[in-house]
Amino acid sequence: MQQQKVLEQEGKLLPFRKAPDAVQCTLAGVVKLSGAGLFHGVNANVQLLPGSENSGVIFRRTDLSGRPEVLATVENVASAARRTVLAANGAKVETVEHLMAALCGLAIDNCVVEIDGPEVPAMDGSCLPFCEAILETGIDKQSAMRRLCRIREAHAAAGDGGERIEVTPLHQPVSSICYQLDYGTHSPVPVCSFTVSLTPDEFMQEIAGARTFIQEDEIELLRRMGFGRHLTSRDIVVFNNDGTITDNELRWPDEPVRHKILDCIGDLALCGSPFVAQVIAKKTGHRLNHVMASIVSMMSGRGITGNRAA
Ligand SMILES: [Zn+2]
Secondary structure, three states: OHHHHHHHHOOOOOOOOOOOOOEEEEEOOOEEEEEEEOOOOOEEEEEEEEOOOOOOEEEEEOOOOOOOEEEOOHHHEEOOOOOOEEEEOOEEEEOOHHHHHHHHHOOOOEEEEEEOOOEOEOOOOOOHHHHHHHHHHOEEEEEEEOEEEEOOOOEEEEOOOOOEEEEEOOOOOOOEEEEEEOOOOOOOOOOEEEEEEOOHHHHHHHOOOOOOEEEHHHHHHHHHOOOOOOOOOOOOEEEOOOOOEOOOOOOOOOHHHHHHHHHHHHHHHHHOOOEEOEEEEEOOOHHHHHHHHHHHHHHHHHHOOOEEOO
16 A cells, blocks of 8 residues: 555556546556465566557466467366466466466456466465556556457356356446355354445455455365465464454455455456456355356356447
8 A cells, every 4th residue: 555655646546447448458558467376385576568459467487398378268277276277288377366366457358467376475465566566567558449348138157055156237337346244143253344436446446456255164174185384473364263363454444355356356357358247246256256257258258259348
């Protein structure tokens, strides 16, 4: 947050856009970041490079022979607990959702993500460090029109535990996401809901800084699965069973629901083309988000036959 203020004072941030541009966008230069992944704790260096028109987001594993590429689409989602993993051409990239949210939230269509490890760096658990680095480098407009998928009829997907996600048509040009977080009355994470319009400025102000979190009860389970052994309560917001938070402070009282929206944006970005819809999600996780991304992908023709922006 402080970093953002400094950048604003130095005049390095682009003026936030109220609505996504009608033309496709990419990065104005190279963005470099590095750090340990959230689940495996393995260090990786990431370089975000400008992408050519209509190419989408492509991950490239530079540490593997042949530098295999994995296109960021829902067809390449691999089964994994509590995170989004992409796999293709003999390569895997784990925990892509926060970086995908940063790119989608800032309305960047085309980008090559070079990474020399198996997992995207966790940074501070949010996507703000990605966003700030991208905005400092700048965003370039390209010539090709952005191909929007306008949702024309409602679609819903539901799970066995009351989780549900639906998309409905919108008559305005900007999507909105409403998330209803509800882990039950006994959970230390309070029940709450939040709604945001998917404009770059609202994304930066309300969502980008929301960090991932975990409930005290879940920590041992994850560690037994071999995940997150490197993490401390400074690296991830831990909700204790009594509702207190260890060695950390929330950035907003409702930071968890904002992070669930961040995850939702990152997962739905895998549908392959920007879409215009009202999204209402209740208790969803990555799995159900991917189901909806798949439905939207089928409707959009993965950005190849979708409707052009008005
Ligand atoms: Zn997340």
